[in-house]
Amino acid sequence: MTCSDVQLTRDPFERIFHPENIVIFGVSTKWNMFGSGILNSLLAIGYPGGIYLINPKGGQYQGMTIYRDLNEVPAAVDFAIIAVPAGAVAQTLEQCRLKGVAGAEVLSSGFSEMGTEEGEALEREVQEIAARGIRVIGPNCFGIYCPESGLTLMPGPDLSRESGPVGFISQSGGMSVDFAHIGTWMGIRFSKIISFGNGADLREIELLDYFRQDEQTRIISLYVEGVKDARGFLAALARAARVKPVIVNKGGLSEAGKRAVASHTASLGGSRIIWESALRQAGAIQVGDIWELAQCCLAFSLLPVRPYHGVAVAGPGGAFGVSACDEAERFGLELPRLEREISDRILDVLPRPGSSAINPIDAANPFVTPQAYKEVLLQAAQDPRVDIQVLISLLHHFKALAIGFGSEMKDVVTYPELARVAGEVREQTGKPIVLVLPNYKQGEESLDIEAAIRDARSVFLEHGVPVFSDLDEALRAVSHVSRYALWRDRS
């Protein structure tokens, strides 16, 4: 069996996401943002397969041969990346189809998003060729990120090669790359990200069906602006939501938003209320922006999917506790009053006076030791009405402590120990723990506090503890997981 025969027996999606050889159209000896951009990104991320460059003018680019024609390429090609001017896209795509290329991402813009007849016509040509047997992502997109195979988004040289459970489908290229970055430091790992732009061929419905069946994707997330077939989309959402959580950020819900959608990705928005209720009925989890999307994916990545109702919240100070109660109520959670004996045992290990242990648990000062917190968390978990615990840590106080001792933050912080303790308590009690690390000191002189917070985030993530910047974000993310679990169990 020749290489080419093997290729033909592979599933087209498999060949697209895990290509052995790719071609890039549009890299030239002259500087070209998209063509060179994607090549440099693939080289930087370390795509291990064959990369072949094509430009009718030929020549060399960074020591690589530029072939004049696809027929000159000495290998069977699975996947094409097209970054030529809009007017040349159709003929390029047709060449690929004739050579048996499984799919192509078209990074070029200048299609239906222009709102011109010419743009519409060019996009219809792309569609017609796709219908004859080559799958197309785009045009007007940033392409595919697949950490396992080493494919990356056009502006994605520095994305992680670690795979994970989150799949992301994005109509917007900017959102795809922003979410890849945000997700990475927040602790999310991706199976695949697909930026589909105008979606001339592959778009929301088929990609949802693909992710539903994709074993590496445990959590599906989407950014959609407008959908071509709303009924079909909602049905695909419902099919997927029965199998795994589907988190949707729907843009373009306002009047002006619809207008912006039209010029951004050439599709239709829609009424806020209709969308909200339709998404809820389909079992999808609706989020308001990229930050909530990421926080929600993080929660689904690290928390068991089950109903959470009672939350114990512990941290230094009283005002956070009041706001914890207010926010919990907003998100359908509750801070149960801890049983008297449990409160008493918690108070035994906290500083007096000033502490309070009814729930929220006010530890009164920011330097309570990890061992004391271990006792607090173990005790609070004893209350049968506590389903999950939230711990708040204010690292900037450790800077003040370090200054007092004439030392540096790294010498006085206790979070590595606290992270270990949190992981232990979760294992011991079966009740998850979530950390909140707010940063109130973001002045130019306080970069060391930011550095400590980022390090602490990594350390807690290593122990499987999700970290949020604010209490309301943490509670909202927990409530999403809980509501999905309730919906799934009911339906």
Add this chain to the structure above:
Amino acid sequence: MTCSDVQLTRDPFERIFHPENIVIFGVSTKWNMFGSGILNSLLAIGYPGGIYLINPKGGQYQGMTIYRDLNEVPAAVDFAIIAVPAGAVAQTLEQCRLKGVAGAEVLSSGFSEMGTEEGEALEREVQEIAARGIRVIGPNCFGIYCPESGLTLMPGPDLSRESGPVGFISQSGGMSVDFAHIGTWMGIRFSKIISFGNGADLREIELLDYFRQDEQTRIISLYVEGVKDARGFLAALARAARVKPVIVNKGGLSEAGKRAVASHTASLGGSRIIWESALRQAGAIQVGDIWELAQCCLAFSLLPVRPYHGVAVAGPGGAFGVSACDEAERFGLELPRLEREISDRILDVLPRPGSSAINPIDAANPFVTPQAYKEVLLQAAQDPRVDIQVLISLLHHFKALAIGFGSEMKDVVTYPELARVAGEVREQTGKPIVLVLPNYKQGEESLDIEAAIRDARSVFLEHGVPVFSDLDEALRAVSHVSRYALWRDRS
């Protein structure tokens, strides 16, 4: 006229906020968090008046004499700071009253917030003494921050000495110090912050009336959990709101929140819906948390108080534009479609294809020059339906650019010029400009991006341009200013 005679002729509030001499009760040769904490904070911030320490045991603390009794202090005292155990507070306060001290802040806890009869009784004693002629802040509080006179909160050694227009009244000590920190790097400057804790004597109503009349306070902000006299409080709010904006963060609106309020500052919460409508009727601006409180104060500090309806939004990328429209609608703002000739002139200075100038203005790439943005902003301001402009800058792209050029971020960023331009356009057009600086790259390897963002924030603030981290925060803050202006003009 002797010094003491002068003191007696000064207004008690004036003596409290601008004391010539203060005494601290509760500093001892042994370590004591509150007593030493407040002393060190006052020394660090550079309070210029006389500081006298008192402890019956006498001795020395850091080279300063500890007097055994107030009568030994060789000066007339305006203000006392009391950090002795709860049981000794009343007699200390009585001594102060007898010596003609105008007011005292009681940092000690162990009063009504304990929920015990003993605590209640101790607090009543404090109240009775106050009623006989000494004003009391606290107990269970962090005291007063007055940058002009050099008074600072108990944990406030590093607060700014710059005064500004924002007054803050906080029932919670934690909130008072957190808000002081957040406000400072965000660009807010304070006239005074008063943390009143249990509010045995001075509390929300009288402090509101004080701030209403205080010429240095142009914007009043409050964090209240529960109020003792709701009707009186709402009347005081309404009195103040007619004169200057009053921004209220009301904690304890949920069932559990009320319970937390009781153990935190010994007062009563209340129903969410009742409070929301009552605050609206009083003309107060209600905010949901400390971040919104700060963003709102920033907007009132730097934007002219007038109605804003039409917003022009410019930045790189299309997805932000869609969300801009959606968020604007949520907050009662609008992105008017720019007049055709204006759009055309804007498109002339932006990269093609990819840009769009209907509003939102999608500049397509992050490296559009400040001079091009100047033209964009000048043109957009020509549209009579544009009342205010929002500019979005994505600094992390400049890191990629710097890497490409083999240089550092500081050599390629253009924000100092962009800030100058924004200030110029605002002056020229009379329409304010707001900057949004999101940070999508918060990984441990990206501290340089955070540093650039913080520096950029300072630079824009120097040009009078408020900076927000997210578009929805910016639009929400603008809408608060606009709604207040509309309310004030109507009433």
